[in-house]
Amino acid sequence: MEALTRVAALLADRTRAAFCGALLDGRAWTANELAAHARVAPSTASEHLTRLIEAGLLVEYRQGRHRYVSLAGPHVAELLEAMTSFAGPGPQPRGLRAASASEAMARGRTCYDHLAGKLGVALKSGLLELGVVNGDLAITEPGLVWLKELGFEPSKRQVVRACVDWTERVPHLAGAAGAHLCQVFFERGWIKRIGTIRAVVLTPAGEQGWRELGLT
Amino acid sequence: MEALTRVAALLADRTRAAFCGALLDGRAWTANELAAHARVAPSTASEHLTRLIEAGLLVEYRQGRHRYVSLAGPHVAELLEAMTSFAGPGPQPRGLRAASASEAMARGRTCYDHLAGKLGVALKSGLLELGVVNGDLAITEPGLVWLKELGFEPSKRQVVRACVDWTERVPHLAGAAGAHLCQVFFERGWIKRIGTIRAVVLTPAGEQGWRELGLT
DNA sequence: CGGACGTTTCGGTGCCGGCCGAAGTGTCCC
DNA sequence: GGGACACTTCGGCCGGCACCGAAACGTCCG
Incomplete structure (x- = not known):
């Protein structure tokens, strides 16, 4: 209860x-990058980072004069995901199966260590049709x-988890399998990263590879 | 991200x-009961409750002049649990198998809809030995x-989940099976409730029943 | 009807915490 | 060495929010 407010207060701030x-996106950012991203002064960012690190979230x-930070692990990403998906208006299956594969995959991104966005959803649909996962x-x-x-080598980590993305409201594939x-x-x-942040695109080689695997 | 801060801010307050x-404890409380419990004025409690309800947490x-509130569902309990267990220093298995059964079960309580505390841990241990659940x-x-x-009738709800209690740091049995x-x-x-809040004790009939089921 | 009680609304108060800029520390590179 | 750069520490400012008490509202019960 005491513990609850501690975590919640950390995440209750817009900047943090x-x-x-x-x-x-699963990568390490420098303090200045994050400050610019959140539009606050570097000094402000520094204080926030210290608090997040002390709490074990980051x-x-x-390295030299840089301070790289990243999420402390998948469990943090899962916590963030759980809280975020809770706040949303609930999962809306959005039944459109529309569009050609390459079109639907156009906009993808990473969600910590797995694929999200339309690319992630397409992957999930493909795995579903292949019978790798069930409904x-x-x-x-x-x-x-x-x-x-x-x-893929099974480990202690849960093999598949459903992850509801921040922007798309559709559950997609997370967990050890998603990361692998x-x-x-x-x-x-x-796939390769494009632009500065989390965006990811399917390369031509990727389109062919996916086809060979039977993923739409 | 916007959504994240909304939920977090709600839970960041000590009173809420x-x-x-x-x-x-899974029961419905009146506004005044909660106000007394949290040591705030009824007017303050009223405002907090309104916000928690609007957010979908409660x-x-x-009924007449009373306003009963309760958690909006298991998903809320699970969110609270996830955030709380995150803040703790992590699960410490605490390998002591000690003590006579009735002694170890002396202090139990409910955690939303399932057993927690020493009673919950004892139940989990018993089910583990019976082979109902694995490690x-x-x-x-x-x-x-x-x-x-x-x-027990399987439903959409996950059959078993591990729940880390607020006071005991040991995972115990939640999910549909725990509730059932x-x-x-x-x-x-x-089992029966004792005192005013979440406390639960094993009755003599319960001790016998547990023995007959093979639960220590 | 009238009083007790649970709850709500509304101002007003006080504190906590996020923000910044300025000055300081440490690192890199010319 | 010296300057550029990334980051940190420290005061001080300011807004937001939790809190309360007083007053109003609705319900229950004698």
Whole structure:
């Protein structure tokens, strides 16, 4: 109860929440980058970062005159996600299956360590059709085999989780499997970052790769 | 991000958090009861309740001159739980299997709709030994049969969840199964509320019933 | 009807916390 | 070494919000 207010107060501030939102791309940002992103003075940002780090929400590693910070782990991303999706007007399935694949995937992004946005939703739909996951977004047995063929190694972390993205209101694929697929796609050059922040696009190689995997 | 700060700000206040903590017993409280519990004036409590209700965290039903409020559902309890357990110093398994059963169960309470405190931990340990759940607190196949014999009907709600209690730092059994078992125990007179708030004790009938089920 | 009680509305007060700018520290690079 | 740069510390300012008491409203009950 006491503990609850501590966490909540940290996230109740507009600026600190903006920091966390930016860090949801899973990368490390410098203090100045975050200050510019949230439109506050560097001194203000510095104080906020100290508090977030002391609370265990962020971790830092210093390199020369830079102070890099990032989320302390997937559990933080999951907490942020849980709180955010709670506030929203609830999941609206949005039943449109529309549009050609490449069109639908046009705008994607990362959500901490997995794919989100339209790209993430397309991935989820593809995995659903392939039978890798079922309608409740739970892994199936053939799905686990399928993942292992892509180099996936089960660990303590939950294999699949449903994540409701901040902008799209559609649940997509998170958890260890979501993170692994995202990593594999980066390694194969199937997706790449574009612009400055979390945006991600499917490359031509990626379109072909997805087709070969049977993902729409 | 905007949405995040809205929820967080609501829970960042000491008084509102105290309300939610009290309501975690799953029952409906009146405005005055909550005001007294949090040591604020009734007028102050009234304003807080209005805000919590508008945000969808609580629901009210009015009866005469009383305004009863309760948590809006399990999803709220789960959010509170997620935020609270985050703030703590992390789960410390606390390997002591000590003490006679009735002694260890002496102090129990409800956590929204399931058992918590030492009683909840004892229940979890018993179910673990029975093989109803495994070490990761996931339901097993024989466990599901066992539950169905106690009248459990699977629904959309997740069958078992791990819940870290506010006071004990040990994970215990929540989710649909935890709620069902708690309800059955109440119906059978195995547990009963004591004192004014969330405290629960195992009755003599309950001790016998638990033994017959094989729960320590 | 009238009094007790639970709740609500409204001003007014006080404090907490986020913000900035200025000055200081440490690092990099020419 | 010296200047540019990233970050930090410290005062001081200011707005927002939690709080209360007083008064009003509605319900219950004798």
